[in-house]
Amino acid sequence: MSVKAGEGEIWVGGVVQADSQTYEKDAELSIEAKPDEGYQFDRWEGDLSGSTGSTTITLNTNKSVDAYFISEAELKAQPPAADAGSNKDYEEGRQVSLDGSGSADPLGRPLAYAWQQTDGSPEVTLSGANTETATFTAPNVMGESSCLTFELTVTDAENDQDTDIVEICINSTNIAPHAVVDNDYQSVNGGDCVTIDGSASYDEDGGIASYSWTVFGGLTAITDVIESTVSAETGDTLTFVAPNADGSVDIRLTVEDNEQKTDSQSVTVRMQAVDDPDKVDSDGDGVGDVCDSEIVPGIKANGSDGPITAASTDNVSLSVELFPGSFANIEADWWLLADTPYGWFHYQLTEDAWVGGPDTTSYQGPLFSLGEFTVLETPLPPGKYTVYFGVDTVVNGDLDFNTEKLRYDAVEIHVE
Numbered sequence: 001m002s003v004k005a006g007e008g009e010i011w012v013g014g015v016v017q018a019d020s021q022t023y024e025k026d027a028e029l030s031i032e033a034k035p036d037e038g039y040q041f042d043r044w045e046g047d048l049s050g051s052t053g054s055t056t057i058t059l060n061t062n063k064s065v066d067a068y069f070i071s072e073a074e075l076k077a078q079p080p081a082a083d084a085g086s087n088k089d090y091e092e093g094r095q096v097s098l099d100g101s102g103s104a105d106p107l108g109r110p111l112a113y114a115w116q117q118t119d120g121s122p123e124v125t126l127s128g129a130n131t132e133t134a135t136f137t138a139p140n141v142m143g144e145s146s147c148l149t150f151e152l153t154v155t156d157a158e159n160d161q162d163t164d165i166v167e168i169c170i171n172s173t174n175i176a177p178h179a180v181v182d183n184d185y186q187s188v189n190g191g192d193c194v195t196i197d198g199s200a201s202y203d204e205d206g207g208i209a210s211y212s213w214t215v216f217g218g219l220t221a222i223t224d225v226i227e228s229t230v231s232a233e234t235g236d237t238l239t240f241v242a243p244n245a246d247g248s249v250d251i252r253l254t255v256e257d258n259e260q261k262t263d264s265q266s267v268t269v270r271m272q273a274v275d276d277p278d279k280v281d282s283d284g285d286g287v288g289d290v291c292d293s294e295i296v297p298g299i300k301a302n303g304s305d306g307p308i309t310a311a312s313t314d315n316v317s318l319s320v321e322l323f324p325g326s327f328a329n330i331e332a333d334w335w336l337l338a339d340t341p342y343g344w345f346h347y348q349l350t351e352d353a354w355v356g357g358p359d360t361t362s363y364q365g366p367l368f369s370l371g372e373f374t375v376l377e378t379p380l381p382p383g384k385y386t387v388y389f390g391v392d393t394v395v396n397g398d399l400d401f402n403t404e405k406l407r408y409d410a411v412e413i414h415v416e
Helices: 074-078 220-232
Strands: 001-004 008-012 027-035 040-046 054-059 064-071 088-091 095-097 112-119 133-135 145-154 161-171 185-189 193-197 206-217 237-241 247-257 264-273 296-301 308-310 316-321 331-340 342-349 353-358 363-366 370-378 383-392 406-415
Touching: 008 064, 027 064, 040 074, 064 074, 133 206, 185 193, 193 264, 206 220, 220 237, 220 247, 247 342, 296 383, 316 383, 316 406
Parallel strands: 001 064, 088 161, 185 264, 296 406, 308 406
Antiparallel strands: 008 027, 027 054, 040 064, 095 133, 112 145, 145 161, 193 237, 206 247, 247 264, 296 316, 316 370, 331 342, 331 363, 331 383, 342 353, 383 406
16 A cells, blocks of 8 residues: 655554555555644545544555545634524424534534524514524414525624525414304395495404405406495495495405415305385485494583583583494594683594584594593582583584484573
8 A cells, every 4th residue: 555645644553654555455554634733634545535533444455545634724714514404394372492502613623603683573682692502482474384484694703704595484374264244145125234244253263353345256347336345345244235236246255364375265245136215214314224334422521411400619520432333433523612601612623622612513524433532620610511522524614403414413501
């Protein structure tokens, strides 16, 4: 066997090997590359390969072996190699390990590690971010999956650095919600109040975050009339007046859970035109009479519908409330007026104050459900007070007493 080495020695069987040595055929010999000071073994060539400094060789024929060494000074000039591991998938809630153990320094010296998340949502908190292996718990994700990107930076003794990235994809274990309607086929007459109830919809592992309704088919004469009403509904129950036409419409309820998974169920409503003068929108509010539920304003003095009697030293508390019925979100004039011994006053919402004069609205805007709201809390001078709270759906800044569009309540107060 012939050997060659520079910047080091080759030992065979525990003895330094000369350039050439004769051994018995088929002898199995231990062979070791020993570098000189300031050098490291790099690799074998010839009839032996690999980068392991100590190995064995079988002499079944003549062999020629070369050992190569590399200067440690040269190695120090080389940066480390970062290895963030392979891309992986995990399910929500599982423990995720980021493995940087494949990183290496040319001289085999310890490295400093730094992990950070560079992309993807949601952001996670890493445990052991400055160690070889960082961990985190796979978070809940929106949709089917979400991929997070992490960067590993390794630093050697000379402050040379290298980086590598790994992608971790989190797969959702969320169960989709279930859209449920009370009746997936209805047959109605034109002018009927149609109600589709989706309140039985449910989500097994969370809650319903939103409801949406859409028209996706049917007779154009019907769909054109109801489409805006249907798409505007965001609650669990849809109500509309059936157009007076012969035909059908297809409506879809879609529910979405808090992780953006959805489910849908469709409903077909068949309509038949009729000649029925009772099925009309008599008050012209855009809501057919059969679907109308009335606006109910209320006003109380000291918690009473009145009349009440109070001393001039007593606090008088006035509160108002409103139930919009089927008129929610319809624009209206809001009025809060007081007929007092000192003339008329009106309440200004923007100023939270009573101002002289009866000819100004307190507020103009959409009707909504108003819980008990205090508008006065103070003693009053002696005399008789009548306070009115009302709304009208003719948005013109005028009190429309002569129409059915004004709904109001009043309370009487006697101060002694």
